[in-house]
Amino acid sequence: RATGKRLDYMILLSEAVKASVLDAGLVPEKRTKVINLGLDFNRFNPDVVSGDRLRKLWGAAPSTIGIGSVGRLTPELGHDVLIKAAASLMKYSEEWKMKFIVVGEDRITPADDYIKELQDLVKLFGLEDAVVFETLSDNLPEVMAAFDIFVMSGREDVPGLGALEALAMRRPVVLSKLIGAEEIVGRKRFGLLVRPEDAFDLQLKVLTLLQTPEERSEMGVQGRQHVLRFFDKNTRFMRTLDVYERCIKRRV
Numbered sequence: 001r002a003t004g005k006r007l008d009y010m011i012l013l014s015e016a017v018k019a020s021v022l023d024a025g026l027v028p029e030k031r032t033k034v035i036n037l038g039l040d041f042n043r044f045n046p047d048v049v050s051g052d053r054l055r056k057l058w059g060a061a062p063s064t065i066g067i068g069s070v071g072r073l074t075p076e077l078g079h080d081v082l083i084k085a086a087a088s089l090m091k092y093s094e095e096w097k098m099k100f101i102v103v104g105e106d107r108i109t110p111a112d113d114y115i116k117e118l119q120d121l122v123k124l125f126g127l128e129d130a131v132v133f134e135t136l137s138d139n140l141p142e143v144m145a146a147f148d149i150f151v152m153s154g155r156e157d158v159p160g161l162g163a164l165e166a167l168a169m170r171r172p173v174v175l176s177k178l179i180g181a182e183e184i185v186g187r188k189r190f191g192l193l194v195r196p197e198d199a200f201d202l203q204l205k206v207l208t209l210l211q212t213p214e215e216r217s218e219m220g221v222q223g224r225q226h227v228l229r230f231f232d233k234n235t236r237f238m239r240t241l242d243v244y245e246r247c248i249k250r251r252v
Contacts, residue, residue, distance in 0.1 A: 008247040009033050011240065014180040033243050037161055038236030041228060044141050044168035051146025054139075058132045058146070060099040067206060068101035068147040070136060070162050078154030078176070079118055084199035085153070087125035089206060096210050100127070103134045103143055144169035149209055149216070152176060155196045163191070164231050167223030172216050174205050190223035 010027045012018045012034050022029055051066075060066050067086070071077045079102050086100040102118065115133070122131045136143065144150065150166030150173045163173045163184050173191035175181040185191040192205040209216045 007031055008250055009243050011035050011243060013037055014183050016180045016183055020179055033239075035236055035239045035243070036231050037164060038233030039161075039164060039168050039227060039231050040233050041168060044144070044165055046145060046169045046224070049141040049145045049169070051142055051144070054134075054142055054146040058099055058101060058134070059129075060146070061097060064097040064099050065148045065210060066099050066101060066146055067149045067151060068103060068143070069151045069153070070103040070140070070143060070165075071105060071152070073102075073104040073112070073114055075114060076154050077152070078197050080121055081153040081197050081199045081202055082151055083118060083121050083125065083127065083131060085202040085206060086127055086130060088199070088203040089210075090125075090127065090130060092207070092210070093130075098130060100131045101134060101147065102131065103136050105136050140165060141169060144171055147171050149174060149206060150191075151202065151206070153194060153197065153199075153202050164227050167191075167220070167227045168231075170220035170224045172209060172219035172223065174202065174209070186222070186226060190219050190226060 007027055008031065010021065010032050012021060012032055013036065015034055018032050018034050021027060021032065055062075055064070055066065058066070067082075069077070069079060069082055073079065082100060082102065086098070089098060119133070122128060134143075144166050147166065148171065150163060150171050152163060152173070152175045154176060155178070163175055163181075166173050167184070167190055173185060175185060175191060175193055176196040177193040178196060181193055185193055192208065194201045194205050209219075
């Protein structure tokens with residue numbers, strides 16, 4: 001709180017985070033400024049970027065539903081939850097072909113204890129043909145284009161860029177109901193919320209999207225329009241620059 005009193009402004013990533021900061025009394029409201037994360041829409045352009053190459057590498061046919069997550073390979077991101085949900089969803093494999101993709105920002109090595117834990121879980125459920133582990137390179141737009149549904153089911157406090165990048169590629173999202181997630185899914189217009197680390201709830205929400213392909217597609221379309229409007233990197237830059245200029249004026 002003492003630090004908050006010395007700040008000219010505190011830049012926050014969402015209204016939900018702002019509300020949390022104000023509830024904690026960390027800084028007066030007049031010194032807060034919400035500036036959304038920003039994306040490069042020339043890079044994240046579903047009309048230009050195709051995921052076909054990766055889908056072939058993953059063994060996902062054109063009719064296969066790709067359900068994936070992207071992020072740090074840590075327990076907090078809930079990759080085990082996705083695998084457990086996958087085990088339940090595979091009972092519908094005659095109705096929908098599915099591929100579950102875990103894309104890590106870190107190099108995937110079998111020696112890593114957490115990776116081994118996830119791979120053991122895959123073997124336990126007999127999902128060797130349904131789950132793919134991939135290491136992220138400089139191809140995130142291609143990865144998102146290769147998905148049909150983006151999932152983030154851990155206990156991270158803020159969903160981060162991943163969900164926004166998926167929406168930018170017209171992919172609906174399923175996110176843990178944590179700070180800022182409700183703003184991203186837009187009251188179910190762009191995706192669905194699940195209880196954190198709840199494989200059963202995740203299975204139900206993904207199943208809902210599988211059963212409603214037209215609604216799933218519309219969520220992606222509406223989601224891209226939403227991020228184009230509110231999460232442009234140039235807008236973020238200009239709004240941040242404005243805050244800095246105000247701070248300088250106050251100090252002169």
